[in-house]
Amino acid sequence: LYLSSNNIGTEGAAEISTILCINATLHTLYLSDNHIGIEGAAEIAKMLCINITLHTLHLSDNNIGTKGAIEIAKSLCTNTSLHSLILSNNNIDTKGAAEIANLLESNYSLTKINL
Numbered sequence: 695l696y697l698s699s700n701n702i703g704t705e706g707a708a709e710i711s712t713i714l715c716i717n718a719t720l721h722t723l724y725l726s727d728n729h730i731g732i733e734g735a736a737e738i739a740k741m742l743c744i745n746i747t748l749h750t751l752h753l754s755d756n757n758i759g760t761k762g763a764i765e766i767a768k769s770l771c772t773n774t775s776l777h778s779l780i781l782s783n784n785n786i787d788t789k790g791a792a793e794i795a796n797l798l799e800s801n802y803s804l805t806k807i808n809l
Contacts, residue, residue: 698726698752707734711741718747726780727755735762742769742776749775754782754808760790763809767797770804778806 702710707730714720730738735758742748753766763786770776786794791809798804 695720695722696724698724698728700728702728702730704729704731704734704737706730708737711737714741714748715744717745721747722750723748724752725756726752730756730758732759732762732765734758736765739765739769742766742773745773746775750778751776752780754780754784756784758784758786760786760793763790764793764797767794770801771797773801774803776804779804780808782808784809 697710700706702725706728707725710723710725714723728734730753734756735753738751738753758766758781763781763784766779766781770779786809794809798807
């Protein structure tokens with residue numbers, strides 16, 4: 695599902711996340727350049743703790759920052775379906791990248807991450 699550059703914002707990210715908590719078919723989701731911010735990233739993180747079908751998630755250019763990226767990384771400690779995560783151009787600093795790397799030590803399904 696390609697929803698990039700649609701200006702869905704935080705509320706749109708929350709709505710999509712709610713739907714994906716019960717989704718059993720969608721494997722790829724592009725949400726790049728949608729201004730979801732930290733709060734939207736937190737909603738997506740909640741969904742990733744529940745969803746077992748999503749394999750690829752693109753979240754570049756959403757200004758989620760280090761805090762939002764860490765929330766998503768925390769959810770990947772329990773998620774075993776996501777294989778590819780794109781978080782580029784989100785203002786994630788070096789300290790945040792290091793913390794994300796530490797959190798992902800327990801995830802064995804993710805094979806590609808782009809910061």
